Amino acid sequence: MISRESLRDPPAAEGGTFMHLNAAGAGLMPASVVAAIKSHLDIEARRGAHWAAADARGAIEETRVLAARLMGVAPTHLAFGEQASRLWALALASMPLRRGDRILIARNDWGGNILNAVRRAAAVGAEVVRLPMTGAGRIDIEQAAALIDERTVAICASAVASSSGMRQPVEALGALSRPDTCLYFVDGAQAIGQFELTLPAASADIMVAPGRKWLRAGRGQAMMALSDRALHRLARPIIVDQSAGTWRPDDSFLSREDARRFEAWEFSAAGRLGLRASFQELDRIGLANVRAHNTEKLRCLGANLRGVPGLTVFEDEEAGAAFLTFQHASVPADDIVGEMAMRGIAIASVGLDHARWELEARGLERIVRVAPHVYSSDDDIGRFTEELGRLVKRV
Structure with missing residues (x-):
């Protein structure tokens, strides 16, 4: 089993307070x-x-x-x-x-x-x-x-x-x-x-x-x-x-x-x-190790998100989800994405312009998407959900 430190091979751009939770859009390139x-x-x-x-x-x-x-x-x-x-x-x-x-x-x-x-x-x-x-x-x-x-x-x-x-x-x-x-x-x-x-x-x-x-x-x-x-x-x-x-x-x-x-x-x-x-x-990392790591982070993320008032998570992370999406009852998806960006946290939203058939069938206009990858840590997940909780509480 590859070590946790080796699994998290730091991305080339790692540094400061920036946190990347948007692998579904573009994963951070490793140094190699x-x-x-x-x-x-x-x-x-x-x-x-x-x-x-x-x-x-x-x-x-x-x-x-x-x-x-x-x-x-x-x-x-x-x-x-x-x-x-x-x-x-x-x-x-x-x-x-x-x-x-x-x-x-x-x-x-x-x-x-x-x-x-x-x-x-x-x-x-x-x-x-x-x-x-x-x-x-x-x-x-x-x-x-x-x-x-x-x-x-x-x-x-x-x-x-x-x-x-x-x-x-x-x-x-x-x-x-x-x-x-x-x-x-x-x-x-x-x-x-x-x-x-x-x-x-x-x-x-x-x-x-x-x-x-x-x-x-x-x-x-x-x-x-x-x-x-x-x-x-x-x-x-x-x-x-x-x-x-x-x-x-x-x-x-x-x-x-x-x-x-x-x-x-x-x-x-x-x-x-x-x-x-x-x-x-x-x-080098191994596909099985990538999946095991991502599954662990999604479980942590899902548990945290379900503790945020007014928020609905649409996936069951225990069923092998690739990433998680959610919607808040009163805070628009783009506002959440923008506020997180101001805090140095990269997430994304998906709207009718990219998924009209699917979102209309579900009665949605836009959802937030969070996608951790092998460089994501429990601290990253914790910080993101803390910042999201502060935003929701303030609103």
Whole structure:
């Protein structure tokens, strides 16, 4: 078992009274990630971006191997991009879609995924159907099975919704029988890096995740894992880059056979190397240790929050929540976030602009989200809840 001190490897920016409880937005980068990024930028400044990238080619390719291993696919089935939701949208846009086809999507999927599905369906006369939910806020697998038929070309869900820390039964959803032409999209943004989740285990065809959240890499790095079925169905990406295939003499374009057909030639080599360092840091700590630590902190946080008058916590931390969300009876969510920021405490809120379907179904407009990670301590949890209690009492 790794020591508590080693588990809490201090973030590069740690210092002063600042406290970070927003890993669901962007986790604090560990010192090793920042060092990897800075080191490569120094080389770029001395030798130029192209030469620096060429010298780091082996380490950059190792990033693909590590990402593929984490998501349970071969390196040939792993694509990188600058944003997980853009990779998701690129895959959806590249999928054959006709009038009368149906896309089944969870109401608590990421807002950008929902908007892209709605717009794509409207453009061709396809239909978007919301997956049924249980009263507890999880996808109802039995009712979902009844919706899948020969018209279903895509099923879409997030492993953990950004507006709720509750895990969704994406493995059970993927185990349902579906047409051979149906692709299963899983957004792993709030799961990869703290839960065991792979593309094969979820029986998914497309799985995306950013580096900046639970993996603690820098911004602008994301990955997409693809199944064999997805590579076959998405043979002609809607957008191509010269590096994604071959420009032939007759001006046709032959896409690569592997997942790199979705990549762009231009990317931040420094950021990619930072992502590599984040995978190495996760390997050092161990995914099981990350989850055990986060579970312990959420239990402490939940117990404290339930002692604050007028506050409702929406998740059961004993049921394996990814983070906690709450609402206060009289203090608006944005006021809580702003007041905490003035006290040097970073938390976040989620509103209708990002989770309209989910929040409207629950009769909410905005909730507060608190997401501790491996660098969070009991003292952090205690200080946050003390400051929140003072704020509520003052109001």
